[in-house]
Amino acid sequence: MTDRSPEVPGNSGAVVLARDAYLRSLLETVPDAMIVIDARGTILSFSAAAERMFGFREDEVLGENVSMLMPSPDRERHDGYIGHYLGTGERKIIGVGRVTTARHRDGGTFPIDLHVGEARIDDERVFTGFIRDLTERQETELKLHNLQSELAHVSRVTAMGTLATSIAHELNQPLTAIANYVEAARDLLVAPDAATLEIVREALDECATQSVRAGQIVRRLRDFIARGESERRVESLARVVNEAIALALVAAGERAVEVELALDSAADKVLIDRIQIQQVILNLVRNALEAMTASPVRQLRISSRPEAGFVAVTVEDSGPGLAEDVATQLFQPFVSTKTAGMGLGLSICHTIVNGHGGRIWAGASVLGGTAFHFTLIDAGDNDG
Known part of the structure; x- marks a missing residue:
C-alpha cells in the first residue's frame, strides 16, 4: 500500500x-x-x-x-x-x-x-x-441444545402416552372381536355339523377382517411417526459439521484431541434438517471422543465426498475399534458398549439418516479405530 x-x-x-x-x-x-x-x-x-x-x-x-x-x-x-x-x-x-x-x-x-x-x-x-x-458461544449453544433435547423428550413422552392410550382404545375393539369369534368357533366345534361349520367359517372370516383392521391401525401409527415434523432445507455441510464439532469439544472438557476436517467443497450443499443431522454428527463425535479416552493418540477425522447423487460423510477415530459381537447389531436399540449407556444414540442416528433417504454403516478406520459412514442427498444442483 x-x-x-x-x-x-x-x-x-x-x-x-x-x-x-x-x-x-x-x-x-x-x-x-x-x-x-x-x-x-x-x-x-x-x-x-x-x-x-x-x-x-x-x-x-x-x-x-x-x-x-x-x-x-x-x-x-x-x-x-x-x-x-x-x-x-x-x-x-x-x-x-x-x-x-x-x-x-x-x-x-x-x-x-x-x-x-x-x-x-x-x-x-x-x-x-x-x-x-468458541467456549462461551458453544457452551450457550450446548445448554440450548440440551434444553431443546429435554423439551423434545418431554414432548415425545407426553405424545407417546397419548398415543398409547389411543392405540389401546383403537386396538381393543378388533382384538376383543377376534377373541370372541375364536371362543365361539371353539365352542361350536365341540359337536360340528354342516350348519355349524358354516358358522365357524363366518367367524373365522370375521377374525381375518378384524386382524386386517388391527394391522391398518398399526400401519397408520408407523406412517405418522415416519413422517415426523422435520423441515429440510439446503444447508452447508461444512457449517453443520463445524458447529457440531465445537459443541462436542465443549462437552469433551480437557480431553485434548487432534481434529482434522477433509470436507469436499464441491459436495457442500445437502438437503437436510440441520438440527437432526447435527444430532447425528454430535452423537458420532461424542462416541469417538469417549472411545479414545484411554488412547495415547487421539485423532478425530471428518471427511466427505460425492457419491452418485449423495454426499458420503465419514467420522473416524483412533480408538480401539469395535468388538465383533457389537458390530453386527450396532444400530439396534438398547445395544451399547457403555456401562451406563441406553444404547439409543446409534439407533436414533440410523432412524434420522434413513428418514433423510440415506444409509449409515460402520467399519474399520485407517486411524486404527472405528469409521462411521452415512449419506445425505446432494443438493448441489438445487441451490438455485
Whole structure:
C-alpha cells in the first residue's frame, strides 16, 4: 500500500512511532486473538486479546515456539506441520481454517476456530493466526441444545402416552372381536355339523377382517411417526459439521484431541434438517471422543465426498475399534458398549439418516479405530 503521509523533514522518526502506536491500538481492540510466528514456529507478536485468551503476557511468549499453546499431540507435531507445508505446499490449515483445541496457561484446553494467513517480510515467511474462543458461544449453544433435547423428550413422552392410550382404545375393539369369534368357533366345534361349520367359517372370516383392521391401525401409527415434523432445507455441510464439532469439544472438557476436517467443497450443499443431522454428527463425535479416552493418540477425522447423487460423510477415530459381537447389531436399540449407556444414540442416528433417504454403516478406520459412514442427498444442483 502506498504511504500518502506528507513528508515532514526531520520528523520521520515521530511518524514511524505514531504509525506503530496506531497499529498497536488497532490490534489491541480486535476481539479475536492474533499471533504472528515465523517459519520456525517462533512467536513474533502476541495481541492483547491473545493475552486474555491464553493467560500469558506477550513478554512471556515472545521468542518461544507457538506449540506451547497447543495440547498434545499438536504440540509435538507442530514443527512437522510447518516443515511439511514448506516442503510440499500442501495447505491443511493455511487459508482454510478449522475448529481445533488450544491450551491455556493453567493446562486446560478449550475449543477454538483457527484461521491462518501467510505473508512475506523481505525474504522471511511469517504466519498470522486469528483465533476465536468458541467456549462461551458453544457452551450457550450446548445448554440450548440440551434444553431443546429435554423439551423434545418431554414432548415425545407426553405424545407417546397419548398415543398409547389411543392405540389401546383403537386396538381393543378388533382384538376383543377376534377373541370372541375364536371362543365361539371353539365352542361350536365341540359337536360340528354342516350348519355349524358354516358358522365357524363366518367367524373365522370375521377374525381375518378384524386382524386386517388391527394391522391398518398399526400401519397408520408407523406412517405418522415416519413422517415426523422435520423441515429440510439446503444447508452447508461444512457449517453443520463445524458447529457440531465445537459443541462436542465443549462437552469433551480437557480431553485434548487432534481434529482434522477433509470436507469436499464441491459436495457442500445437502438437503437436510440441520438440527437432526447435527444430532447425528454430535452423537458420532461424542462416541469417538469417549472411545479414545484411554488412547495415547487421539485423532478425530471428518471427511466427505460425492457419491452418485449423495454426499458420503465419514467420522473416524483412533480408538480401539469395535468388538465383533457389537458390530453386527450396532444400530439396534438398547445395544451399547457403555456401562451406563441406553444404547439409543446409534439407533436414533440410523432412524434420522434413513428418514433423510440415506444409509449409515460402520467399519474399520485407517486411524486404527472405528469409521462411521452415512449419506445425505446432494443438493448441489438445487441451490438455485
